[in-house]
Amino acid sequence: MRVVVVGGGAMGGSFGGLLARSGIDVALIDSWKKHVAAIQRDGLKVEGALGDFVVPLPVSPSAEGVAPADVAICFVPSYATPDAARTIARVLKPDGFAITCQNGIGNVEALQAAVGPERVLGGSSMASAAVIGAGHVALTHHQPTTLGELDGQLSARAKSLAEALRGVGLEINLVPNITDVIWTKFALNCGINAICATTGLRLGELARLPELDAFQDRVLDEVLAVTAKRQIRLTDPDLRKTVKQHCFGKFSRPSMLQHVDAGRRTEIDAINGALIREAKRQRLPVPYNEALVALLKGRELREIRRHGRPEVDYAAWEARVVAGDPAPEPPA
Numbered sequence: 593m594r595v596v597v598v599g600g601g602a603m604g605g606s607f608g609g610l611l612a613r614s615g616i617d618v619a620l621i622d623s624w625k626k627h628v629a630a631i632q633r634d635g636l637k638v639e640g641a642l643g644d645f646v647v648p649l650p651v652s653p654s655a656e657g658v659a660p661a662d663v664a665i666c667f668v669p670s671y672a673t674p675d676a677a678r679t680i681a682r683v684l685k686p687d688g689f690a691i692t693c694q695n696g697i698g699n700v701e702a703l704q705a706a707v708g709p710e711r712v713l714g715g716s717s718m719a720s721a722a723v724i725g726a727g728h729v730a731l732t733h734h735q736p737t738t739l740g741e742l743d744g745q746l747s748a749r750a751k752s753l754a755e756a757l758r759g760v761g762l763e764i765n766l767v768p769n770i771t772d773v774i775w776t777k778f779a780l781n782c783g784i785n786a787i788c789a790t791t792g793l794r795l796g797e798l799a800r801l802p803e804l805d806a807f808q809d810r811v812l813d814e815v816l817a818v819t820a821k822r823q824i825r826l827t828d829p830d831l832r833k834t835v836k837q838h839c840f841g842k843f844s845r846p847s848m849l850q851h852v853d854a855g856r857r858t859e860i861d862a863i864n865g866a867l868i869r870e871a872k873r874q875r876l877p878v879p880y881n882e883a884l885v886a887l888l889k890g891r892e893l894r895e896i897r898r899h900g901r902p903e904v905d906y907a908a909w910e911a912r913v914v915a916g917d918p919a920p921e922p923p924a
Contacts, residue, residue: 593752594660594663595616595618595662596658597611597618597619598665598666598679598683599621599667600631601667603717603719603720603721604665604667605723608665609645609647610638612636612648612649613760614756619658621652626726627723631727634646635647636727638729641719641734642760642761642762643761654679670696671861673699673702673703673862677690677703680707689712690713691739692712692714693715693717693737695777696781696859696863696866697866698866700771713739713742713753718733734762736763736764737762739753739765740768740769740770746766750766751766754766772827776827778867779815779819781863782812783831784838786860786884786885786888787804788846789860790884795843799836799839808836809832812835814867814877814878817876818867818870855895857892864885865885904923909923
């Protein structure tokens with residue numbers, strides 16, 4: 593089996609590194625040039641829940657020169673999925689297939705549009721990972737990863753991939769209802785990530801502020817209404833209870849909070865933003881999720897500017913507007 597991981601960062605690097613350590617033929621594709629250069633020079637350093645090691649493996653910033661793959665695993669941020677899907681279409685063998693274990697919804701459909709509906713598997717991982725630095729990743733929490741065919745069949749290719757991933761020490765579940773699994777994690781993320789990212793609070797802090805705890809309930813009301821009308825059978829029989837218990841007992845920082853704090857673009861459009869789009873198709877009102885997305889986009893914009901540009905000259909910006917220039921962006 594030849595595997596190409598598109599998105600060799602935290603999760604992709606961890607999975608790809610583990611597969612390479614076990615002797616599977618693996619290549620990474622990643623757009624971060626410093627990361628690519630570090631791996632080419634020193635190998636990929638992986639640490640964490642399944643051991644610490646360094647493994648040499650081929651890595652490239654594009655599909656150019658990458659040998660054809662039997663399996664392509666997509667681990668890019670959700671907003672980059674359309675570009676990643678085009679890359680995957682270039683590297684897959686004619687009988688190869690792709691799988692996504694990304695956050696949010698819409699990723700499966702983007703891959704299907706690029707390579708064909710019958711060549712895509714769905715996946716969802718509760719494991720977590722982090723980028724320590726260029727060429728250095730960590731599998732921070734070892735939790736189950738679930739995968740399956742979108743038509744519910746337990747195919748030979750799904751079984752083969754599951755066995756390969758189990759062989760490197762990962763906990764893998766193979767299920768006939770992968771769409772329900774993907775939506776269950778999506779619903780959980782909708783109820784937690786953006787609230788923390790907007791407020792800057794950790795999970796346990798969110799749970800202990802009565803106003804935010806009540807706000808979370810309203811967000812979850814809308815999430816559950818959309819999933820019910822969409823006829824999704826959530827794999828968690830009491831998602832609200834799970835969300836509340838998880839928040840109360842943890843003081844971690846969700847990845848969306850980490851991203852916005854670092855001045856990076858978030859995956860909000862594939863999570864609460866995707867819920868809003870689905871609600872519009874179903875003609876359901878979701879005002880709490882709409883407010884949450886609007887507020888987070890405001891904080892995201894502020895942090896991206898703060899990290900990536902000098903302080904804005906608001907007087908100059910205002911002068912341009914007064915002079916008749918709509919000036920949607922601050923002066924350079």
